[in-house]
Amino acid sequence: MPEDAFRFARGEEVVSTTGLPSKLARPYDFLVVTDHSDYMGLLQVLRDGSPELQADPTGKRWYDAFHGTGEQSATVFREFVESTLANKQAVKLPGLAKSSWELAVRSAEKYNEPGRFTAIIGFEWSSHPGGDNLHRNVIFRDGPDKALQVLPLTTFESSDPEHLWQYLADYEKKTGGHILAIPHNSDLSGGEMFADKTLGGKPIDKAYAEQRAKWEPVAEITQNKGDSETLPILSPDDEFANFERWDKANILGTKLDTPEQQPFNYLRPTLTRGLKYEAQLGVNPFKLGLLGGSDIHNALSAVAADNFLGTTPGNEPSASRLKIPPHKVTKDSVAATSPLESASSGMSGIWAKENTREAIFDALKRKEVYATTGTRITVRIFAGWDFKSGDADRSDFAAYGYAHGVPMGGDLTGGKGKAPAIVIQAAKDPDGANLDRVQVIKGWVDAKGDTHEKVFDAAWSDGRKPGADGKLPPVGNTVDVPNASYSNSIGAAVLNTTWTDPQFNPAERAYYYVRVIEIPTPRWSTYDAKRFGVELPTSVPAAVTQRAYSSPVWYAPSGA
Amino acid sequence: MNKGVKFALLLTAMSVAAIQGADAIAAKAANTKDGKPYSAPTDKTVPLRVLWGDLHLHTGNSSMPASTAPG
Numbered sequence: 230m231p232e233d234a235f236r237f238a239r240g241e242e243v244v245s246t247t248g249l250p251s252k253l254a255r256p257y258d259f260l261v262v263t264d265h266s267d268y269m270g271l272l273q274v275l276r277d278g279s280p281e282l283q284a285d286p287t288g289k290r291w292y293d294a295f296h297g298t299g300e301q302s303a304t305v306f307r308e309f310v311e312s313t314l315a316n317k318q319a320v321k322l323p324g325l326a327k328s329s330w331e332l333a334v335r336s337a338e339k340y341n342e343p344g345r346f347t348a349i350i351g352f353e354w355s356s357h358p359g360g361d362n363l364h365r366n367v368i369f370r371d372g373p374d375k376a377l378q379v380l381p382l383t384t385f386e387s388s389d390p391e392h393l394w395q396y397l398a399d400y401e402k403k404t405g406g407h408i409l410a411i412p413h414n415s416d417l418s419g420g421e422m423f424a425d426k427t428l429g430g431k432p433i434d435k436a437y438a439e440q441r442a443k444w445e446p447v448a449e450i451t452q453n454k455g456d457s458e459t460l461p462i463l464s465p466d467d468e469f470a471n472f473e474r475w476d477k478a479n480i481l482g483t484k485l486d487t488p489e490q491q492p493f494n495y496l497r498p499t500l501t502r503g504l505k506y507e508a509q510l511g512v513n514p515f516k517l518g519l520l521g522g523s524d525i526h527n528a529l530s531a532v533a534a535d536n537f538l539g540t541t542p543g544n545e546p547s548a549s550r551l552k553i554p555p556h557k558v559t560k561d562s563v564a565a566t567s568p569l570e571s572a573s574s575g576m577s578g579i580w581a582k583e584n585t586r587e588a589i590f591d592a593l594k595r596k597e598v599y600a601t602t603g604t605r606i607t608v609r610i611f612a613g614w615d616f617k618s619g620d621a622d623r624s625d626f627a628a629y630g631y632a633h634g635v636p637m638g639g640d641l642t643g644g645k646g647k648a649p650a651i652v653i654q655a656a657k658d659p660d661g662a663n664l665d666r667v668q669v670i671k672g673w674v675d676a677k678g679d680t681h682e683k684v685f686d687a688a689w690s691d692g693r694k695p696g697a698d699g700k701l702p703p704v705g706n707t708v709d710v711p712n713a714s715y716s717n718s719i720g721a722a723v724l725n726t727t728w729t730d731p732q733f734n735p736a737e738r739a740y741y742y743v744r745v746i747e748i749p750t751p752r753w754s755t756y757d758a759k760r761f762g763v764e765l766p767t768s769v770p771a772a773v774t775q776r777a778y779s780s781p782v783w784y785a786p787s788g789a
Numbered sequence: 790m791n792k793g794v795k796f797a798l799l800l801t802a803m804s805v806a807a808i809q810g811a812d813a814i815a816a817k818a819a820n821t822k823d824g825k826p827y828s829a830p831t832d833k834t835v836p837l838r839v840l841w842g843d844l845h846l847h848t849g850n851s852s853m854p855a856s857t858a859p860g
Contacts, residue, residue, distance in 0.1 A: 230849045238843065259842035268852030309852055329850055347840075353847070366845050413845060449845060522845025530843040577844055580836040589840065597836065607839055631835050 231262045231336035234528040239346050246527055246542035254536060254660065255605070257576075258584050259347035262333060263366045263522075266352045266381035267313050270329025271320070275305070281324045288320045311559055314360060314481060318385040330380055334373045341372075343585045350586075352381040354410070356388035358428065360483030360559075361419035363390055363412070365445070366522070367397070370407035370590035378404050389428045391437070394444045407590060413449035413522060415499070416457040419479035420490025423499040423515060438506055438514035447518035447593055450496050450600045450778050451575035453525060453532075453540045454480075454566075458744075458778060459497040462488055467684050468700070469668075469746055469774060473572035473602070482562030500781060501672035501680040504738040507785070508674060518596025518638050518780035519742065521575025530576075532603035534775070535713075537573040537753040544568035548761040551754055569769055573753040574602040578777070580609065580636065596638025596780040604775040605658040606745050608667075610637050612782040616650040621725035626654060637742075637780040642787055648733035649784060653687060655724045655745045655777075662747040663720025665690060665704040665774065669728050673739035687728040687743075690721035706749045708772040713751045713759035715772075720748040735786055742781040746774050 237243045240256030274282045275295040282288040291308070294301040312319040334350050341348040350369040357363060369376045382396040390410075397408050415422035426432055450457050455475030464470045476494075478485050492498040496517065503515030523530045527545060531538040539545035544553060555565035580597040581588040592598055599608055609627070613634025623629050630652060635641060641649055655667045666689040672682045686701045693702050707716040730741070749772040758765035765771060819826045826832045 234846055234848045238846075255841075257842040258840035260846060261842075261844045262848055262850075263845050264847055264851040270850055271852040272849055333850055347842075349844075351844075353845075353851075368844065411844065452845065520844060523843050524845050524847070525843075526847040526851065528846065528848040530846045532843075576841060578839045578841060581840050582833060582836050584840055592836070605841060609839075627835050627837060 231333055234262050235260060235336060235340035235348050237529055239340065245529060245538060245545050247545045249545060251529055251538050253531060254533065259349060259589055260530060261349040261351040261368060262337065263351045263353040264333060265355050266383045267355055267385065268309060269381065270325045274325060281322050285320050291320065307559065313355065313384055314357065316385060316388055326380055331377065334376050338373050344583060347584050347586055347589055349589065350376045354382055354384065354393055356384045357480055358388045360479045360481035361421040362414045362417040362480035363421060364414055365393060365410040365412050367408060367410050368590065370586055375404040375406035391427065391440065394440045397444050409593060410445050411447055411449055412445060413452060413524065414454055414480060415496065416455045416475050416494050417480035418494055419484050420493040423493045433506065433514060435510045435512055438510050438512040441514040442512055442516055446596055447520050447598060448496060449522045450519045451521045451602050453523055453571045453574060455572060457496050459495050460491055463491055463495055463498055464682060473574065475570065478564035481558045482564040485563060497670065497672065497682060500740055501682060504672065504674045504740065505678060505680065508738060516783065518598050519600050519778045520577040520598045521600030522577065523575065532573050532576055534573045534603060534751060534753040535756045540568065540571050546757065548763055551757055551763060551766055569754060569766060572602065576601050576603060597636050599637060599777055599779045601777040602775045604661050604747060606777040607656040608743060608745050608777050608779050609654045610651055610743050610779055611635065612641050612649050612651045612741065614644045614647050614649060616652040616727050618727050620652045620727050621654050635782060637782060639782050641782055641784045644735060646735050648730045650727055650729040651741060652727045653725065653743055657722045662715065662750045663690065663717045663722060664724050665720055665746045665748050666701065667724045667726060668744045668746065669741055670744055671730065671739055671741050673737045675737055685728065688724040688726035691719060704748050706772060708749050708751055710755055710771045713756045715750050739784045740781040743779040745777040747776065749774055
């Protein structure tokens, strides 16, 4: 329940659903519990019963099935999902909708300690028309006085994101509060999350772009159900693109992915298309900061590879979890996934002025945030026109950076034809692996309207020299698979640099974000195989390169 | 007043101040040479440390916490 989630995130030891004593090695500074708005709280009344539930014929049937055989119980969950797929609310329980939201809000309030630990109020709006994921997390800047003036929007009311944005606008008008939405799992959207059309099939116009940009300033790029940066087929020159891919089908497995859909499922090509929209409409609907979330469903936000406590109660650590067979979400699903495919990801780093709801929300709005795949790499960037070599090592790095440039999430203008320089500080997780390299990913649109992307190695470890093809040699691999260990004998603890765009064209719109790559480390499944003394499946890599993604900085020509 | 009494009064005064704590004392204007606060973090204008956390987590208050959970 939410209280357990907050206690765990604050660093307390809790007992997992399957009885495991569980604790984070390092507490979090903040947490948002984003329980699904559809049927919020229903599981509890299925378990415990309630007069409201049992007065409803379907509710009574579900209650009986839930307490029946395993197969009967599974049928209830299947009906849940299929009713959300059909946008038909099978059981209407207004009393439960109110009480479960109050539980969510009151729990956050109980554990919110400004300056020490921030418990943010939120919920997930889980729209998946046709099985295509359009899910958004809704984040409140406010406390119970405002958040309890509304109920979470459900997909039974609407599965259209434009209606969600109207809900957000109505909330702000009614309460005077502030709220935003964060899309996630674009990788499982069947090409719909960042489509070039509305859900109703109309081409994106200026009004749509303005609404989208207003309410969705950031997007989740990594989580347990895959990484949504890019794919090898989209970025063939990027040797780090093949990372924790979930690119088989949409979220309910109702349709297999096609290559034509993938540019609309992943953030890098979407950021680039956003530049085209900005040129055409004057507004960029996809001007998105990047962050990470776990999307874990057992209340335990634990995404360190060596402390991965599962994504649901059904796949918490055990000797058998590497062998759990693939599972279909609905009876009509054409694709299935197994817990083995889950990534131990992700989390967010936020450059906020203080640890409060207000400061964290404001940092999200200005996109001064970044994502990691579960590791605690520190990365900070400033882009400007006058940064020079050595500026990343200044003692007044932050103050100088703000005074002479813009941080991640910012906009660069002017420049008088000079190439922009990005000053970058990257430091390893103090309790983790060394860094392999720091990269700058650039996307741009040329005069003909064609989109481009390029990955630049900006700083790297171990004195390596790029080869004739311009590629940096691999850093190496110290992972000892049988012992699930690695050594920091390669890589660097800190990689600071000033990178200047060598191919800058002041007439072309562009964005730049920074990706920090760790040396290879054991995947969570490799740690499991060692701990439980079981065979490591060959269908997943034994080692992975954990990483951080900064939010971009955008450049637009003056007067454009 | 003998030295012992003076010392006791001094200790008492210090204790009262300690009990009141820093927050109980009214703030005064900076008297540094450049007019900026001596305690620079009171003039906080930029983030100086990263905050870590998760913006996306589900609990038993969700309806779909088991293996059927789509996202």
